Amino acid sequence: MSAERFEKKKTIDLRKKHIGPSCKIFFSHDPIKIVQAKGQYMYDEKGQRYLDCINNVAHVGHCHPDVVKAGAQQMELLNTNSRFLHDNLVLYAQRLQATLPDKLSVCYFVNSGSEANDLALRLAWQYTGNKDIITLDNAYHGHVSSLIDISPYKFHQSSDAEQNQYVHVAPSPDVYRGKYRGEHLDPATAYADEVKDMVQRVHKKGGKIAAFIAESLQSCGGQVIPPQGYFQQVAQHVREAGGIFIADEVQVGFGRVGTHFWAFQLQGEDFVPDIVTMGKPIGNGHPMSCVVTTKEVAEAFMSSGMEYFNTFGGNPVSCAIGMAVLDVIVKEDLQGNALRVGRYLTNLLEKQKEKHPLVGDIRGRGLFVGLELVKDRLKLTPATAEAQEVIYRLKEQYILLSADGPHRNVLKFKPPMCFTTEDADLVVDKIDHVLTGMSHFPITFFTLWYITLPTNSQSCDMILSFT
Template identity: 40%
Template sequence: MTQERRHNDGNSIDHYGYEQFQARDGGRLDPRTRELTRERSVLGDAYRLFYRTPVHLVKGRGSHLWDADGVEYLDVYNNVASVGHCHPRVVEAMTRQASELNTHTRYLHENILHYAEDILSTMPDPLDRVMFQCTGSEANDLAVRVAQAYTGGEGVIVTHEAYHGNSALTSKLSPALGTAQDLGLTMRMIPTPDTYRVSVDGIRGSQCDAATFGAWMADRVRDAVADMNRHGIKFAALLADSIFSSDGVYPDPVGYLQPVIDVVHELGGVWIADEVQPGFTRTGDAFWGFERQGIVPDLVTSGKPMANGLPTSLMAARHEILEPFAGSIPYFNTFGGNPVCMAAAQAVLDVMRDEDTMGNSKKVGAVFKAAVEGLKDSHPCIGDVRGAGLYIGCEIVKPGTTDPDQASALDILETLRQNHVLTSVCGRYGNILKLRPPLVFSEDDVDWFMSAFSTTLDSLDK
């Protein structure tokens, strides 16, 4: 999910760090765009618009978008349209079901049963229950309550720049929202598993083996739980996305989460795998992010990539973890799991298999990452390139150092936008380019991106 910061002085700054559109800048926009920015005075100040000059999109196909003037953009940002914008099979499935029936889960319907069984078939056997919501926030909100009911504890651990949702509960577990958002009294943060900057026994994280780097992270969990206990808080769960998307994209070394989940279990907690970012074939190595890491979580949540834009999310669980909650608290989500959302989700899953989005993520992701890495020598502002499949993080630093260079990252972002490439940044310092296109991204798309990226870097070098 996208995360933001807003300093208490009232200036709109976020994790991208760059100055987004400000109402006072409306005067330099074309009349149609300016008219649409009237939304600022209707939707209120909690809304943000990307870019100093906002984009007014009207059409999407695959990994391409068009604005109202017919200008074509390359989409290197949107993971909701996971099988490509406006995929005809998803639109058709949704339309067909919406024309027949759309109602709730208190009546029987085959769509929810079939999708539930199908999505569970993609998970390891112990994960044998699934419940449906409408947003990733709702899924995480529920998962935390389920973990708390199972453990009898309240303490939740997240990473230092995590974003897990916009509900009252999940906002308090989302340090990425910025300092104006109070964090929960019973939550603790552990450091980002920053393999670029953290060294273990003098060895940079990216050079460590999985066991060594995992042991470092596991020790951070031990520290956090010890601090919880010192405050009388019982540990309930570690909530994390296995690619650490908001923290800055840290997928490797593969296997480093095994020592961490072992400690979570040893200390009586459960592992909630927030798969909103790495799930649904994005990493190219596995259907799920946790699967790529070789761990079996206790609870799994997802949302964004699940139904290509229709509000749909899930929480999967081991039955014994779910039972203390489900056996005592009724849960009804009016729209969750309805026949139309389930039809769209099933179409997405079918397309992922039929079009082999996992294979495409792996193949094109490797080409993409190699191409970005290939610019490192000629552009020393590129400090590190990390990623798995079609999720790549590219550190923009002060040449010759690991010091984050937010200003340059923001200039790159805005220049890419002028060059009709849409992307964003992430990480604590807002200096990491977050390259996360729809899963149908092609090698031609990589060429387009690299051409725009080279031009952008060259222009900024001058």
């Protein structure tokens, strides 16, 4: 069977006709039609190869043969729901738990990061008996209604959406352009005290904290790395108020940070969340996710008397694929690769900072790296249009990169974990070439196209952010 069934124009026309208009597409001015992928590369209908720096979903590489084989073999045997006993479910739960602190021992398998975070909220509400949620500014936790409510990244984009009364937004712990920056003597405590003060204000108004939820490293918020010790202090304030801590690892887990398997572990061994959610990379493109929590939280959830059942969560095929992903991470030392290549990439980007005034900050861990573009390093004026320009010019060089953050000016590196030093050399060389060219000819069609769109439009943001 041919990988392409229609010409590109017909595919575009059919998409416009049958797919909801709010479902956006990468590079909407000139979209790419992808028909095949392998490793860190994607191929269009003409056979052109693109280096994928966007996909943290294809965690161990697109179409990894071991993962494909595991799914196909199990599909030939059986696929059914978790109400039947099956070894794959308990084997996979055991494998996942072995990567986590001992107290995180109970798994709930679901199908997406949104499902996982929605379930995490239900667990928190049932366990604590409280309702109020503290989230971080610019946070994104999913697309279902309960998660849009706690995702400023989403509800700030819409003129119709309002912040729910039970949701409280704390400052993002951004030490580059946030309230407390790198020169602050103790930004971790300063940001944690913001949460402490928020807890007190909520209590004075009669509210009660159920949970604090945060991505272990903020992704859509602009590749934000919390200062060391921040999570420990926040957890203390929240737990003293009767709440629990939810760590969202949907985008950053499974060894991506290099030094640790889970990004929350960057904070130190003395920090353990009460709930961890995981998704995207867990199935290497197969739709699956998981919530892991403590025995105490799970028992409280059970005490409601309501059964929790998920038709496809934890099915034998998903679990077989999940175990294959874990096997590949170990067999190919992809966590070690993320550490080595991530450091190499970061060092290359730091040299670009020395060369190009437009580069304001380089930050990240492992293969989760952000390059923030600014027009003025003192004022930190976001170089939003320039970031979009870079993305489109890189696409012309067959490199796929995205930009995000509250100002859409942070270039995001989150490639498949098989990304190599040679790939890093290529990407940074092309970025250098693009930035050099922009310094001579800064205004092009794409820049003009961007700045003429309505700036308060959600569709404008999503067309250009490529998250």
